[in-house]
Amino acid sequence: MDFVISLDAVSRRYPRGVCALRDVSLDVPAGQFAAVMGATGSGKSTLLHCAAGLDRPTGGRVRLAGQDITRMREARLTRLRRDRAGFVFQSYNLLSELTVRQNVALPVRLGGPRARTVDEVLGQVGLGGLGERPVGELSGGQRQRVAVARALVTAPAVIFADEPTGALDPATGSQILGLLRTAADRDGVTVLMVTHDPAAAAWSDRLVLLREGAVADDRAAPGAAEIAERLRGVSAVAA
Numbered sequence: 001m002d003f004v005i006s007l008d009a010v011s012r013r014y015p016r017g018v019c020a021l022r023d024v025s026l027d028v029p030a031g032q033f034a035a036v037m038g039a040t041g042s043g044k045s046t047l048l049h050c051a052a053g054l055d056r057p058t059g060g061r062v063r064l065a066g067q068d069i070t071r072m073r074e075a076r077l078t079r080l081r082r083d084r085a086g087f088v089f090q091s092y093n094l095l096s097e098l099t100v101r102q103n104v105a106l107p108v109r110l111g112g113p114r115a116r117t118v119d120e121v122l123g124q125v126g127l128g129g130l131g132e133r134p135v136g137e138l139s140g141g142q143r144q145r146v147a148v149a150r151a152l153v154t155a156p157a158v159i160f161a162d163e164p165t166g167a168l169d170p171a172t173g174s175q176i177l178g179l180l181r182t183a184a185d186r187d188g189v190t191v192l193m194v195t196h197d198p199a200a201a202a203w204s205d206r207l208v209l210l211r212e213g214a215v216a217d218d219r220a221a222p223g224a225a226e227i228a229e230r231l232r233g234v235s236a237v238a239a
């Protein structure tokens with residue numbers, strides 16, 4: 001089976017001796033929504049960054065969207081990320097002086113695949129009427145919808161989400177999680193999400209627990225029926 005994300009015995013040791021990841025192996029297939037949890041400092045962000053090619057492991061191998069990125073040159077890796085991956089971070093990482101539409105179009109302006117129209121993805125995230133508004137005028141929940149739309153516009157193989165609901169209230173956070181869930185279910189996007197919040201992880205298919213940089217537990221996430229129920233509510237909101 002070809003996995004969208006594949007880590008084989010990955011380690012990440014920092015210069016002063018801190019070992020953030022120890023021998024982590026993780027395969028995530030197409031369309032799976034995997035959550036990564038663990039105590040602070042357990043290596044969650046390091047895992048996500050190594051999987052996304054934003055950080056280089058000091059040991060092991062990483063494959064992303066069918067390509068070995070372990071020793072891939074930076075320019076090629078940047079193109080691969082641009083073309084096949086979307087990113088949703090706690091801090092939104094949007095350009096607040098640009099409009100919603102301009103932010104969502106950025107990956108395409110930077111040369112990424114023109115896979116979906118801006119209008120289509122804005123409709124999907126429930127921001128159909130807000131395209132011309134500067135992002136600086138939007139609420140946190142609306143900004144995170146813009147980030148999800150920007151992540152979707154290239155029709156990526158994978159979305160990396162680092163605490164996507166960390167700055168949001170629970171109800172608004174649920175709407176964002178519903179959008180990621182739909183991306184996995186309807187568009188076949190693989191989602192790798194780091195979170196501190198068990199309620200957020202309940203939206204995933206699979207829960208990976210890290211302890212001191214190693215995988216301590218890896219199993220199907222509980223509450224599938226509950227997830228489906230919540231999704232129906234959120235889909236109605238986003239429609």
Ligand SMILES: Nc1ncnc2c1ncn2[C@@H]1O[C@H](COP(=O)(O)OP(=O)(O)OP(=O)(O)O)[C@@H](O)[C@H]1O
Binds near residue numbers: 014038044046047
């Ligand atoms: N640039 C760095 N230099 C040195 N050590 C680092 C660096 N980045 C992270 N670490 C260390 O690596 C370990 C894992 O960090 P990481 O940020 O991946 O954990 P985390 O589980 O995401 O934490 P949190 O939940 O607090 O965000 C920690 O001990 C951290 O101090």
